[in-house]
Amino acid sequence: MKVFLSTDIEGTAGIVDWGQVLGSGEYEMGRRLLQSEVNAAIDGALEAGATELVVNDSHWTMQNLLPAELHGRASLISGKHKPLYMMEGLDGSFDAVFMIAYHGAISAERAILSHTYNPFAIYEARLNGRAVGESALNALVAQHHGVPVVLITGDDATREEAEPFMPGIEGVVVKRSITRFAAHSLHPEEACDRIRDGAKAALGRLGSFSPPAIDSPATLDITLLTSDMAEMATWVDGVERTDTRAVRVVSDEPLALYRRFVTIVSLTRTIAESG
């Protein structure tokens, strides 16, 4: 049984601030809290019979996890400029996808450290009319490969956002968001225990899952922060301007939709970073 783990960080229990996830302040603490949660998911997967585990470190520079400390002799994909970004490494040979330490969308009402890929460029993303975050966008890649997403961990908003696109997904809520910068977290040890149990339970009922079934052709509407960014997004083939700051992509191929989205994210970063 092969399991693919896509790991972010903002959905880790105890984490509430950018300084804990972006290489300043308490980052060393944040990455260790994440490491423990990833290892707990691996332990749970092993208990359920997983034989191969591939972890894709998907946050920021994508070098957050400590290779030698990964449990279960999991292999690690890390480093930046990966073509399939948060889902790099997934293919049809896998049996299940885990999304670990995920967070809510930028458009969420109340979600700790909410953003959708780039908080300085993406104001909102809607898939077939419904506001989405990273979980649903990344699910497009799982849909392409026909692999079910069986586990997601993070705050309560993260779990709620995943359900419509990944029905029946095992959701482990490790904190409740109070505002975008405040949350009530489980103790890290309790969070890890629940993630281990959740991973084991999800794989234990693997037969009950189907791959994500996002209606096709799918329409992805993206609102950007500025009109310049929307203009730049139309440099990507197949991207159509729908409003001053909005663009649309329509495709019957989930992977093509995802690739256009991450291309827009990469391209608009050049404007976002120039202020």
Ligand SMILES: [Zn+2]
């Ligand atoms: Zn993220």
